[in-house]
Amino acid sequence: xxxxxxxxxxxxxxxxxxxxxxxxxxxxxxxxxxxxxxxxxxxxxxxxxxxxxxxxxxxxxxxxxxxxxxxxxxxxxxxxxxxxxxxxxxxxxxxxxxxxxxxxxxxxxxxxxxxxxxxxxxxxxxxxxxxxxxxxxxxxxxxxxxxxxxxxxxxxxxxxxxxxxxxxxxxxxxxxxxxxxxxxxxxxxxxxxxxxxxxxxxxxxxxxxxxxxxxxxxxxxxxxxxxxxxxxxxxxxxxxxxxxxxxxxxxxxxxxxxxxxxxxxxxxxxxxxxxxxxxxxxxxxxxxxxxxxxxxxxxxxxxxxxxxxxxxxxxxxxxxxxxxx
Amino acid sequence: xxxxxxxxxxxxxxxxxxxxxxxxxxxxxxxxxxxxxxxxxxxxxxxxxxxxxxxxxxxxxxxxxxxxxxxxxxxxxxxxxxxxxxxxxxxxxxxxxxxxxxxxxxxxxxxxxxxxxxxxxxxxxxxxxxxxxxxxxxxxxxxxxxxxxxxxxxxxxxxxxxxxxxxxxxxxxxxxxxxxxxxxxxxxxxxxxxxxxxxxxxxxxxxxxxxxxxxxxxxxxxxx
Numbered sequence: 149x150x151x152x153x154x155x156x157x158x159x160x161x162x163x164x165x166x167x168x169x170x171x172x173x174x175x176x177x178x179x180x181x182x183x184x185x186x187x188x189x190x191x192x193x194x195x196x197x198x199x200x201x202x203x204x205x206x207x208x209x210x211x212x213x214x215x216x217x218x219x220x221x222x223x224x225x226x227x228x229x230x231x232x233x234x235x236x237x238x239x240x241x242x243x244x245x246x247x248x249x250x251x252x253x254x255x256x257x258x259x260x261x262x263x264x265x266x267x268x269x270x271x272x273x274x275x276x277x278x279x280x281x282x283x284x285x286x287x288x289x290x291x292x293x294x295x296x297x298x299x300x301x302x303x304x305x306x307x308x309x310x311x312x313x314x315x316x317x318x319x320x321x322x323x324x325x326x327x328x329x330x331x332x333x334x335x336x337x338x339x340x341x342x343x344x345x346x347x348x349x350x351x352x353x354x355x356x357x358x359x360x361x362x363x364x365x366x367x368x369x370x371x372x373x374x375x376x377x378x379x380x381x382x383x384x385x386x387x388x389x390x391x392x393x394x395x396x397x398x399x400x401x402x403x404x405x406x407x408x409x410x411x412x413x414x415x416x417x418x419x420x421x422x423x424x425x426x427x428x429x430x431x432x433x434x435x436x437x438x439x440x441x442x443x444x445x446x447x448x449x450x451x452x453x454x455x456x457x458x459x460x461x462x463x464x465x466x467x468x469x470x471x472x473x
Numbered sequence: 474x475x476x477x478x479x480x481x482x483x484x485x486x487x488x489x490x491x492x493x494x495x496x497x498x499x500x501x502x503x504x505x506x507x508x509x510x511x512x513x514x515x516x517x518x519x520x521x522x523x524x525x526x527x528x529x530x531x532x533x534x535x536x537x538x539x540x541x542x543x544x545x546x547x548x549x550x551x552x553x554x555x556x557x558x559x560x561x562x563x564x565x566x567x568x569x570x571x572x573x574x575x576x577x578x579x580x581x582x583x584x585x586x587x588x589x590x591x592x593x594x595x596x597x598x599x600x601x602x603x604x605x606x607x608x609x610x611x612x613x614x615x616x617x618x619x620x621x622x623x624x625x626x627x628x629x630x631x632x633x634x635x636x637x638x639x640x641x642x643x644x645x646x647x648x649x650x651x652x653x654x655x656x657x658x659x660x661x662x663x664x665x666x667x668x669x670x671x672x673x674x675x676x677x678x679x680x681x682x683x684x685x686x687x688x689x690x691x692x693x694x695x696x697x
Contacts, residue, residue, distance in 0.1 A: 245673025
């Protein structure tokens with residue numbers, strides 16, 4: 149690991165001031181420390197933000213407020229989270245291992261880097277790590293890559309499960325930077341790779357994630373996260389789906405569907421949601437609606453299986469959401 | 474001399490600034506940077522104390538930030554108080570093994586994927602390889618060395634022996650520390666629960682049935 153300067157911030161304003169002086173934020177470090185050791189990330193200055201007062205989780209005015217430094221395990225086991233959004237608990241427990249969840253923060257989870265093998269392979273071209281060098285995954289190992297939102301420059305999936313669920317739940321986030329505060333949908337954090345895959349998010353220089361806000365939904369019990377992967381725990385998704393259904397008089401009156409492991413960013417599926425409106429919650433209507441997820445699907449040489457796995461995962465997630473009634 | 478190396482891994486020459494980005498900036502040739510690095514190594518090998526004063530000697534060069542920095546940290550480790558100065562790059566794992574000679578905690582993948590390095594920090598299980606020690610200044614760390622009370626093994630240690638919860642034994646200290654936490658968390662209610670909540674610990678020998686049985690037995694006995 150290259151050496152770096154280390155500072156610890158006790159207040160948000162100290163942290164942002166350090167950022168202006170060229171310091172990178174260090175939270176749980178489960179991504180950043182790993183990538184520094186691999187010399188994929190080479191920050192020269194780190195400001196430790198772990199002691200900022202942003203580890204809270206609370207319910208307020210029918211919203212869940214999650215501080216950006218709350219740890220995955222603490223959010224998953226929090227009573228308000230389990231009451232208002234058991235889907236968030238389920239999603240978090242499906243991500244990483246207990247050891248990592250005890251350390252990884254919510255803000256860091258949303259900003260984690262991709263798991264494409266070439267991103268970590270220093271001698272292989274990768275447009276994300278080394279802009280303009282090319283994408284090795286296009287002709288190489290691409291089993292785990294995306295089928296939606298790809299470009300000629302990058303086909304890596306975003307690895308966060310939590311982001312998929314937060315996008316499905318219309319969560320928002322607040323950030324603070326040198327020029328003030330902003331609040332925006334979590335969905336707007338992410339950028340499609342296009343021809344600038346090294347720019348992954350919309351945060352402005354120095355901006356620090358303060359909090360995630362999740363509005364309550366009256367049908368939070370009919371919401372599930374299904375993660376399909378090579379082993380049944382502690383593995384990244386091949387394909388995953390968050391699904392929530394509002395059922396009234398045997399008919400779907402509202403639906404939320406988003407997919408992970410399929411897109412280069414967390415992939416909300418509004419066309420599927422619209423197709424479910426007014427339908428009976430049967431396997432047939434789920435299958436018909438899931439076809440709408442296939443708009444624009446473009447498989448790579450090694451991941452054609454995802455074209456079939458994506459709608460099937462959505463159908464099963466919808467069935468799980470329905471049967472929680 | 475050897476002790477000096479261990480105290481200052483960043484100064485021991487393994488990460489000399491020779492090819493670093495800062496040292497390659499205009500005004501510093503690679504040769505000069507290498508000479509600076511060499512001077513630092515020589516000093517490190519001959520001096521008992523390598524402090525910030527060393528950094529100021531070769532004032533003509535742009536120095537890599539942080540290279541000469543060390544942090545003073547304190548921990549409670551297995552009920553003992555420890556204070557030391559360390560390089561901010563040092564993980565809890567390397568601190569335990571290389572500085573404190575608590576070698577029961579093992580280095581497996583060194584990237585947070587295998588769980589061999591699991592210790593408890595403030596009661597929570599973490600991968601010590603990804604935990605920069607400086608970040609955890611002031612915390613309480615429990616390692617495998619702290620589990621037994623004298624000659625009396627911890628119930629989970631006994632259960633691992635009884636159920637053959639290992640073959641080569643390399644992952645075992647991490648498995649046991651993770652198992653202790655798993656039981657404390659209340660995630661050891663069934664074999665399925667144990668498998669799921671112990672999945673952050675990989676065993677390449679495949680001793681999983683014995684590991685699950687050991688955790689189950691310890692969980693059903695006296696609570697740890």
